[in-house]
Amino acid sequence: MAENGSQDHTAIPAQGWLRPLAALDGLIARLEAAVLAAGVILMAVLSVANVIGRFVFGQSIFFAEELNQFLVVLITFFGIGYAARQGRHIRMTAFYDAMPDRARKWLMVVIALITAAAMFVLAWYALAYVQSVLDTGRVAPALRVPVWVTLVWAPVGFVVTGIQYVMTAVVNLTRPEVYVSSSVIDSYDDSPTEV
Amino acid sequence: MTATMLGVMIVLLLLGFPMMVPLIAGSFVAFFVYMPIPPEIMVQQMIAGIRPSALVAVPMFILAADIITKGHSADRLIDLVMRFVGHLRGGLGVTAATSCALFGAVSGSTQATVVAIGSPLRPRMLEAGYKDSFTLALIVNASDIAMLIPPSIAMIIYGVISGTSISELFIAGVGPGLLILVLFSVYCVIYAKRHDIPVLERASWAERIDAVKGALWPLGFPVIVVGGIYGGIFSPTEAASVCVVYAVILEFVIFRSLKLAELVEIAKSTGLITAVVFILVAAGAAFSWAISFNQIPQQILGALGLADAGPVMVLVAISVAFFIGCMFVDPIVVILVLTPIFAPLVSGAGIDPVLVGVIITLQVAIGSATPPFGCDIFTAIAVFRRPYVDVVRGTPPFVAMLVGVSAALIFFPQIALFLRDLAFR
Amino acid sequence: AEWKFALEEAIHEVQGVYATKFKEHVEANSDHTIAIFPFGTLGESADITELTQLGAVQFANASPGFMGSEIPELNIFLMPYVLPENPAVLADFYKTSPTINETLAGKYPDQGLELVDMYPEGEVVMTTKEPVTSPADLDGVKFRVMTSPLLVETYNAFGATATPLPWGEVFGALQLGMIQGQENPMFFVESTKMYEVTDHITYAGHNTFTTAVIANKAFMDGLSDEDRAVVQAAADAAYDYIIDYQQGLTESAEAKILEAKPEMTVTVLTDEQRAPFRAAADRVRQKYVEMVGDSGKAVLEGFEADIAASKERAGES
Ligand code: NA
Numbered sequence A: 001m002a003e004n005g006s007q008d009h010t011a012i013p014a015q016g017w018l019r020p021l022a023a024l025d026g027l028i029a030r031l032e033a034a035v036l037a038a039g040v041i042l043m044a045v046l047s048v049a050n051v052i053g054r055f056v057f058g059q060s061i062f063f064a065e066e067l068n069q070f071l072v073v074l075i076t077f078f079g080i081g082y083a084a085r086q087g088r089h090i091r092m093t094a095f096y097d098a099m100p101d102r103a104r105k106w107l108m109v110v111i112a113l114i115t116a117a118a119m120f121v122l123a124w125y126a127l128a129y130v131q132s133v134l135d136t137g138r139v140a141p142a143l144r145v146p147v148w149v150t151l152v153w154a155p156v157g158f159v160v161t162g163i164q165y166v167m168t169a170v171v172n173l174t175r176p177e178v179y180v181s182s183s184v185i186d187s188y189d190d191s192p193t194e195v
Numbered sequence B: 001m002t003a004t005m006l007g008v009m010i011v012l013l014l015l016g017f018p019m020m021v022p023l024i025a026g027s028f029v030a031f032f033v034y035m036p037i038p039p040e041i042m043v044q045q046m047i048a049g050i051r052p053s054a055l056v057a058v059p060m061f062i063l064a065a066d067i068i069t070k071g072h073s074a075d076r077l078i079d080l081v082m083r084f085v086g087h088l089r090g091g092l093g094v095t096a097a098t099s100c101a102l103f104g105a106v107s108g109s110t111q112a113t114v115v116a117i118g119s120p121l122r123p124r125m126l127e128a129g130y131k132d133s134f135t136l137a138l139i140v141n142a143s144d145i146a147m148l149i150p151p152s153i154a155m156i157i158y159g160v161i162s163g164t165s166i167s168e169l170f171i172a173g174v175g176p177g178l179l180i181l182v183l184f185s186v187y188c189v190i191y192a193k194r195h196d197i198p199v200l201e202r203a204s205w206a207e208r209i210d211a212v213k214g215a216l217w218p219l220g221f222p223v224i225v226v227g228g229i230y231g232g233i234f235s236p237t238e239a240a241s242v243c244v245v246y247a248v249i250l251e252f253v254i255f256r257s258l259k260l261a262e263l264v265e266i267a268k269s270t271g272l273i274t275a276v277v278f279i280l281v282a283a284g285a286a287f288s289w290a291i292s293f294n295q296i297p298q299q300i301l302g303a304l305g306l307a308d309a310g311p312v313m314v315l316v317a318i319s320v321a322f323f324i325g326c327m328f329v330d331p332i333v334v335i336l337v338l339t340p341i342f343a344p345l346v347s348g349a350g351i352d353p354v355l356v357g358v359i360i361t362l363q364v365a366i367g368s369a370t371p372p373f374g375c376d377i378f379t380a381i382a383v384f385r386r387p388y389v390d391v392v393r394g395t396p397p398f399v400a401m402l403v404g405v406s407a408a409l410i411f412f413p414q415i416a417l418f419l420r421d422l423a424f425r
Numbered sequence C: 001a002e003w004k005f006a007l008e009e010a011i012h013e014v015q016g017v018y019a020t021k022f023k024e025h026v027e028a029n030s031d032h033t034i035a036i037f038p039f040g041t042l043g044e045s046a047d048i049t050e051l052t053q054l055g056a057v058q059f060a061n062a063s064p065g066f067m068g069s070e071i072p073e074l075n076i077f078l079m080p081y082v083l084p085e086n087p088a089v090l091a092d093f094y095k096t097s098p099t100i101n102e103t104l105a106g107k108y109p110d111q112g113l114e115l116v117d118m119y120p121e122g123e124v125v126m127t128t129k130e131p132v133t134s135p136a137d138l139d140g141v142k143f144r145v146m147t148s149p150l151l152v153e154t155y156n157a158f159g160a161t162a163t164p165l166p167w168g169e170v171f172g173a174l175q176l177g178m179i180q181g182q183e184n185p186m187f188f189v190e191s192t193k194m195y196e197v198t199d200h201i202t203y204a205g206h207n208t209f210t211t212a213v214i215a216n217k218a219f220m221d222g223l224s225d226e227d228r229a230v231v232q233a234a235a236d237a238a239y240d241y242i243i244d245y246q247q248g249l250t251e252s253a254e255a256k257i258l259e260a261k262p263e264m265t266v267t268v269l270t271d272e273q274r275a276p277f278r279a280a281a282d283r284v285r286q287k288y289v290e291m292v293g294d295s296g297k298a299v300l301e302g303f304e305a306d307i308a309a310s311k312e313r314a315g316e317s
């Protein structure tokens, strides 16, 4: 859960042929952060505009509910990748914390690989789901946009999250410290942190 | 099969997997081993799980709490309470508990309360001589009160799922919330006496008036939420967004305590927490759907022979089931899974669904502060940077008091229903 | 085999009564069994439609008003003053209308679905805080509607401030005065206690809530001729039963409401009072044709012709 001031950074060493990959990873991190912030702020603005519209102007924003639902999906699926990158996914660490470093490291590799596998399987199912919605040609009643456009962020989010967990396994195998995510070392320090 | 599934989930949980993995693994078993269903449905149900529009209140309250904690509003509200009770034995502890209740009136979320009240108060309590284990346990458990005092995310979700009036739930939560506040306050006083915690100097009335003046703007939060909801201007869900806008106006325009760049940073961190919580809501929804589709709850309840149970037995069963469920799974997920399962028993026994909602909310509140799984525990771990065991060490006396309140509610429903009946009947 | 039937309503409401009859008939006349999943147990309307498309459940209620996002023409069922106001004409219309049973039914297979049956659930009434006898009475009234552009258009045309709101918030919003009105069929007003938080019920005859039973297409195609006949016969039996059952359902719901709340006023608008509402409905027709296009126009005209035929059969001119 530590951030260690390393947010938005990538675990890929920015050298040689990996450089474009590192740049891409950094770009994705920034995009995720931007979507999270914009999504949350837009949600607040939209709800309050709806209140003002209804109360002051007697006119509700008829698409507010649909757009908010879309934003929730967007935030959730952009956020899970970002949370994986920051090592922020909620875990029950009582037993894990009690283990020695070496055991924690190997356990983390196993956890990361199994989690990555689960994410990739879900990405596959999510793609199948989006495809089935695409086939029906369903259109959101108020926003009048194809419904699949609002759902396609699910497979994307699962793939990005899966990749983050693969990278977590890789950094644990290639570096001496225990990593809870591709960019965060597993330790408690005394500096206060954001939540 | 059900036992195998739960066994796998518990092992994955205890090994330290991200919480979503045990839920997803449970769904895999339920969807593809138990009774093969097209795999798309698992994702359909995950997304359906985060679709209820009431869930929008979660990110909004977290955002508002984060803004007022980073700014001045939270500090000023705490100062106000301390000027009045700081000189009393255990006053700081009582302040923490009371602040949680006050903050509960503006936030719907226990996690937001841990952040907003814990961040400014914990250093002051440590300074005053309270042990960290007591301080952490008090903050984490007193945050339960936030869930019982309106608005409450747990009640919104229960209301949506069970079709129960959310406003009646809100009013019914106030009584038990205040009862818990009183119990915790008494415990704080006893603790302070036993550990001989020094008191603050009694504030003069001039200082108190100063504090009231300083807190005038932040006191607008409860006024706006209560006035707005009960004045018919906005829904409880929209109240959360109105709080955000009020918080932005206070901290960025009136107090000028924050810069616009910080708002972006806070919004990003809100989005992150939202995603972390909602992916669990989503995974829990898919899991609960599979359980419902396979009619497992009916089998388990059939085996328990509760079909013709009386009201007390049903309420005890609900309390125990939700308590155990919340020990392991995110509270919101537990509401999503268990509420529909118990619905037939509740209507069969002729129990007021509002009472059930309050009892469930209390269990869920207890669960969110109780090991092994507890989102408040995790929030505390994240905010205060303390390992798991430190955060949970001081919890047993608090949990005991909360369980006592649960029992009292079953036998004296009027604790919850009195205010509701006064307002609506 | 066990077939699954998912509903949009509770087991004791109209859809539950239909499904129970359907189940009884199927189980009495074949080796198959039916498990009924009432509202909420498998998801909301959109969810159970998808579950039927994906084949996880075999049968479901998919009210055409909720299926407009898949088959836009179905939005016609949300429009005011399209369906006949006389119940006998209405019952005949669903059964005989070629526009429903051929044109609209022909659009379901593209969605992987088959239309099994369509039936009414009762006249939609307005329940409000203040009495309503003309569009002027709705001026400034925040009126809750489902999230649908046509319903928003309808109530704006009626003079109200159409306010889309999730169902879960409606009771509280009425109670605290955030909204001052909502519409639903009478039995639903009774079962969901909407009358506790409003004071006036108005029959304006503007709509009848229509629901449809759909089935997974691959499942239906895979049935033996014998099983198909059993399904068809079960649907016919359930249709007749539900039409009978509804005789007086609205009245009995009204009686229950008046018993629980004697001060509730119930107003049936006269033809004269309905005229301005009918006139306002024109705007909604234009919106429908604009949204759905030529095929929408054809369906609208088809409905008018079919309803005229039904009226003739029912001896109404
Ligand atoms: Na609260």
Ligand code: NA
Binding pocket: B326, B327, B328, B366, B367, B368, B369, B370, B371, B372, B373, B374, B375
């Ligand atoms: Na817990």
